[in-house]
Amino acid sequence: MPSILICGGGTAGWMTAIYLQHFFNREKPLIKISLLESATVPPVGVGEATVHSIRHFLQTLGLNEKEFMRASDATFKLGIRFDGWKKPDKQGRLHSYWHPFDIQNASTADMDISSAWLKHKTILATDYAHSVSISPHLAKLHKAPKLNNSADYEAPIPYAYHFDAGKLAEYLKTVACQRGVEHIQADIQKVNIKDGIICSVLSTQGEFTADMFFDCTGFASLLSNQISAENNWHSYQDVLPCNRAVVSQTQYQKGEVPYNFTRAIAMKHGWRWKIGLQNRIGNGYVYADKHITAQQAEDEFRSALGLDEMHPVRHLKMKIGRKRQFWQGNCVSVGLSSGFIEPLESTGIYLIEAAVRLWCEHANFDWSNPVLKKRYNQLFAAIYDDLKDFIVLHYALTDRDDSAFWRDAQNVLIRCPELSEKLSLWQHKVPQSSDFWDVGSQLFNEINYRFVLYGMGYFPNTKALFSVVKKEQQSLQLLQSLLQFCEQKSQQHPQQIQWF
Numbered sequence: 408m409p410s411i412l413i414c415g416g417g418t419a420g421w422m423t424a425i426y427l428q429h430f431f432n433r434e435k436p437l438i439k440i441s442l443l444e445s446a447t448v449p450p451v452g453v454g455e456a457t458v459h460s461i462r463h464f465l466q467t468l469g470l471n472e473k474e475f476m477r478a479s480d481a482t483f484k485l486g487i488r489f490d491g492w493k494k495p496d497k498q499g500r501l502h503s504y505w506h507p508f509d510i511q512n513a514s515t516a517d518m519d520i521s522s523a524w525l526k527h528k529t530i531l532a533t534d535y536a537h538s539v540s541i542s543p544h545l546a547k548l549h550k551a552p553k554l555n556n557s558a559d560y561e562a563p564i565p566y567a568y569h570f571d572a573g574k575l576a577e578y579l580k581t582v583a584c585q586r587g588v589e590h591i592q593a594d595i596q597k598v599n600i601k602d603g604i605i606c607s608v609l610s611t612q613g614e615f616t617a618d619m620f621f622d623c624t625g626f627a628s629l630l631s632n633q634i635s636a637e638n639n640w641h642s643y644q645d646v647l648p649c650n651r652a653v654v655s656q657t658q659y660q661k662g663e664v665p666y667n668f669t670r671a672i673a674m675k676h677g678w679r680w681k682i683g684l685q686n687r688i689g690n691g692y693v694y695a696d697k698h699i700t701a702q703q704a705e706d707e708f709r710s711a712l713g714l715d716e717m718h719p720v721r722h723l724k725m726k727i728g729r730k731r732q733f734w735q736g737n738c739v740s741v742g743l744s745s746g747f748i749e750p751l752e753s754t755g756i757y758l759i760e761a762a763v764r765l766w767c768e769h770a771n772f773d774w775s776n777p778v779l780k781k782r783y784n785q786l787f788a789a790i791y792d793d794l795k796d797f798i799v800l801h802y803a804l805t806d807r808d809d810s811a812f813w814r815d816a817q818n819v820l821i822r823c824p825e826l827s828e829k830l831s832l833w834q835h836k837v838p839q840s841s842d843f844w845d846v847g848s849q850l851f852n853e854i855n856y857r858f859v860l861y862g863m864g865y866f867p868n869t870k871a872l873f874s875v876v877k878k879e880q881q882s883l884q885l886l887q888s889l890l891q892f893c894e895q896k897s898q899q900h901p902q903q904i905q906w907f
């Protein structure tokens with residue numbers, strides 16, 4: 408029987424293990440799948456916010472939604488609210504905008520709700536997201552996306568989760584082992600390689616061989632870096648300078664309810680997240696060490712959260728960029744060992760899902776074919792690069808000039824030619840699906856770009872909107888009635904997560 412050895416048991420390791428087990432062995436055992444993890448090296452322990460594709464991933468695996476949410480202290484996520492990413496307005500009000508998951512069904516057929524909004528924006532009282540999306544309204548009312556009778560992973564609008572990544576990995580481990588994945592606890596000591604092919608992994612529990620290896624050892628990248636570390640790294644540091652984080656967990660105050668959206672709050676030299684789980688809040692300040700020291704970041708973070716000196720915080724280093732070759736020889740890098748884009752749009756866990764799905768698509772029949780390897784590497788690099796551009800967009804449109812960090816951000820487009828070209832295009836037309844025919848990632852498209860562009864005040868020249876807006880009344884009415892339906896039928900978020 409062919410064999411696969413997954414090295415590393417963080418979120419990446421266990422997501423890979425359970426997916427491969429499902430893909431190859433769900434009807435009868437075809438492949439021996441084992442996972443080796445260290446008992447002494449802890450997983451990175453962050454990664455609490457997700458994007459909506461995670462629902463399909465978990466659903467494909469046949470996992471019960473309530474069970475997984477209960478096991479990982481999960482809450483629902485309707486989107487992200489960005490606060491302070493531009494200067495306050497003339498009245499001193501904080502700049503704030505939403506990036507929800509809604510797919511704007513009301514804009515299908517020959518109606519374009521975003522153009523309707525652009526045409527009328529000066530007379531409309533609400534910003535773009537509040538005009539075309541239901542999620543910010545539900546968030547304000549503390550409503551969950553699901554209705555009382557919604558089936559697992561279903562709701563009238565797309566949603567994702569916040570969860571405790573460590574507990575999720577534990578849950579996946581339990582299920583994966585029940586389904587037949589072999590679990591080995593050992594520390595990797597050496598990787599034996601011949602002609603770019605891994606022959607075995609030496610560990611504190613002996614030597615392990617396999618036909619295929621998955622490197623899920625996090626930033627350490629213990630397997631793939633042995634094959635080739637040099638010339639296999641494509642850094643994004645020049646356009647995404649945030650390379651450090653300081654993180655801490657806090658408790659809910661009396662009367663405070665878990666948030667059903669992620670908060671991304673701009674700071675002087677970066678931004679911080681605030682993510683509400685069932686039992687606690689996750690916080691982290693992502694910053695660039697080129698502008699401040701770890702101590703300065705910690706002081707700013709503590710002061711923003713009101714933490715005293717005794718409250719524990721943790722400092723993390725982040726390597727921002729991606730591998731050039733993710734699949735080399737008989738080894739595929741998944742998770743942080745493949746690369747990392749700062750967590751502004753919660754894309755880390757998405758990149759794990761995308762990697763294993765894509766690999767299974769390409770490696771169903773043949774694990775050593777160079778044509779398949781080449782294609783996988785090209786596609787995955789394109790997914791990374793497109794996500795990187797989307798993250799850069801959040802910074803590039805700022806008008807903040809209160810620190811060197813934000814002043815630098817205003818000039819980042821010089822180093823992002825593809826994004827810069829798209830922005831030129833969107834001065835003259837609304838972002839539409841054809842603008843994304845050539846991109847690698849299917850995750851963020853014209854719908855997502857509009858939320859960020861319009862949220863940051865970047866609009867096309869509306870004089871060009873001659874006749875495009877058809878049935879606009881109808882589309883806005885459709886949205887209103889969906890909103891009313893959700894408001895009436897969905898439960899309060901705190902009550903709904905108490906089901907678990």
Ligand SMILES: Cc1cc2nc3c(=O)[nH]c(=O)nc-3n(C[C@H](O)[C@H](O)[C@H](O)COP(=O)(O)OP(=O)(O)OC[C@H]3O[C@@H](n4cnc5c(N)ncnc54)[C@H](O)[C@@H]3O)c2cc1C
Nearest residue numbers: 415416417419445450451454456595625742743750755756
């Ligand atoms: C600051 C920060 C915030 C983030 N926020 C988000 C977010 O909101 N949303 C999101 O989707 N993603 C986020 N991420 C990314 C997310 O945390 C990761 O994508 C995810 O946790 C996967 O990590 P991993 O499993 O690749 O690595 P790790 O969690 O580091 O796991 C590595 C594994 O390798 C094992 N290992 C290491 N050395 C050895 C050895 N010698 N022998 C044997 N085993 C070994 C360890 O025991 C561990 O099991 C964030 C990341 C950072 C750094």
